[in-house]
Amino acid sequence: MKRNDFRIPVIHQLEQGLSPQSETKDYYFLDYGGDFLEQQSADGNGVVVYVCDTGIDVNHKDFEGVNFDFERSKSFVPNENEYIDQNFHGTFCTGIIVAQKNGVGVVGIAKNSEIIAHKVLSSGGFGSYTWITNSAKAILEDARIRTGKRFVINYSLGGGSGFAELERVFEELAALPNVIIVAAAGNSGRNTTDIDFPARYKSTIAVGAVDRNKNIASFSSAGLSGDVCGAGVQVLSTSLQNSYARASGTSFSTPQVTAIVAAVWSKFKQLSSKQIIDCLYKTVKDLGEEGLDRDYFLGVVETKAFFERAKALSEGEDEGGDKENIIKANIQLEVEGKYYEF
Ligand SMILES: [Ca+2]
Numbered sequence: 555m556k557r558n559d560f561r562i563p564v565i566h567q568l569e570q571g572l573s574p575q576s577e578t579k580d581y582y583f584l585d586y587g588g589d590f591l592e593q594q595s596a597d598g599n600g601v602v603v604y605v606c607d608t609g610i611d612v613n614h615k616d617f618e619g620v621n622f623d624f625e626r627s628k629s630f631v632p633n634e635n636e637y638i639d640q641n642f643h644g645t646f647c648t649g650i651i652v653a654q655k656n657g658v659g660v661v662g663i664a665k666n667s668e669i670i671a672h673k674v675l676s677s678g679g680f681g682s683y684t685w686i687t688n689s690a691k692a693i694l695e696d697a698r699i700r701t702g703k704r705f706v707i708n709y710s711l712g713g714g715s716g717f718a719e720l721e722r723v724f725e726e727l728a729a730l731p732n733v734i735i736v737a738a739a740g741n742s743g744r745n746t747t748d749i750d751f752p753a754r755y756k757s758t759i760a761v762g763a764v765d766r767n768k769n770i771a772s773f774s775s776a777g778l779s780g781d782v783c784g785a786g787v788q789v790l791s792t793s794l795q796n797s798y799a800r801a802s803g804t805s806f807s808t809p810q811v812t813a814i815v816a817a818v819w820s821k822f823k824q825l826s827s828k829q830i831i832d833c834l835y836k837t838v839k840d841l842g843e844e845g846l847d848r849d850y851f852l853g854v855v856e857t858k859a860f861f862e863r864a865k866a867l868s869e870g871e872d873e874g875g876d877k878e879n880i881i882k883a884n885i886q887l888e889v890e891g892k893y894y895e896f
């Protein structure tokens with residue numbers, strides 16, 4: 555069995571063993587509407603986030619009080635039966651989503667979302683198509699049964715080629731009104747012909763990385779299959795054994811976008827996955843070349859505008875607006891890109 559079909563994209567500028575002096579709202583929180591979402595009580599409540607990664611160190615002090623679903627958490631990696639993280643990568647991604655406001659460490663963006671750890675990458679950070687596909691099938695079953703829940707799936711991983719069976723399961727997931735898949739564009743830099751799989755699939759929101767000045771990160775993979783960018787340079791989050799780390803990569807802009815989507819969706823659960831994705835795409839900040847481009851894709855996520863658009867759409871429906879027309883009006887798009895086929 556191949557074990558290296560997918561892997562953690564190469565991490566840049568990793569600084570481990572940090573211990574913030576006081577609780578830190580990092581720029582990925584402050585500059586992307588973290589406080590605004592808190593004011594709106596948009597905290598991920600009722601949204602399930604699957605973190606498909608190296609597992610999670612659920613005992614981290616910054617996760618005390620997190621709504622982990624231990625029952626559904628599991629490892630798909632042979633010979634690594636525990637979903638507890640021994641790498642750091644999955645724990646780091648999880649902190650960006652749900653690190654608690656508790657006076658220590660960092661603060662996540664969707665603190666009340668329900669977290670399920672699916673370990674699909676080994677402690678070494680590698681995974682096979684089979685493990686990830688098996689995990690995706692389990693998520694599909696869960697989402698089909700628990701139709702009242704909203705699900706966001708985080709894939710901070712990638713590889714240079716796809717896998718037909720995984721693509722098929724992703725298409726089934728993305729067709730459900732209660733599932734959104736978010737995946738890392740990859741860290742192969744500016745000269746790639748296109749982004750990594752599974753982010754390249756139409757069924758995902760593919761996420762690239764910008765720095766704190768919203769300039770594209772040198773490592774962020776380029777290509778017209780990308781969708782949005784988030785903060786992924788020198789990000790501070792949770793690491794193993796109650797420590798913290800700073801790291802750069804599309805692995806980390808991905809959970810930021812996952813968390814923003816979970817937070818907004820938790821306030822407007824009546825909206826379908828396609829409506830939420832459409833609101834997200836329609837409200838990005840267009841940077842670089844006008845319109846969709848290989849670097850910034852559609853643009854950088856604008857949390858407040860995304861929230862307001864979702865709010866307006868949901869209120870339009872409450873007033874008895876024609877749902878079909880609202881959806882269609884939002885889907886006649888100007889430029890060619892992978893999501894313009896709704
Ligand atoms: Ca904290």
Ligand SMILES: [Ca+2]
Pocket residue numbers: 840841842843844845846847850851852853
């Ligand atoms: Ca652009």
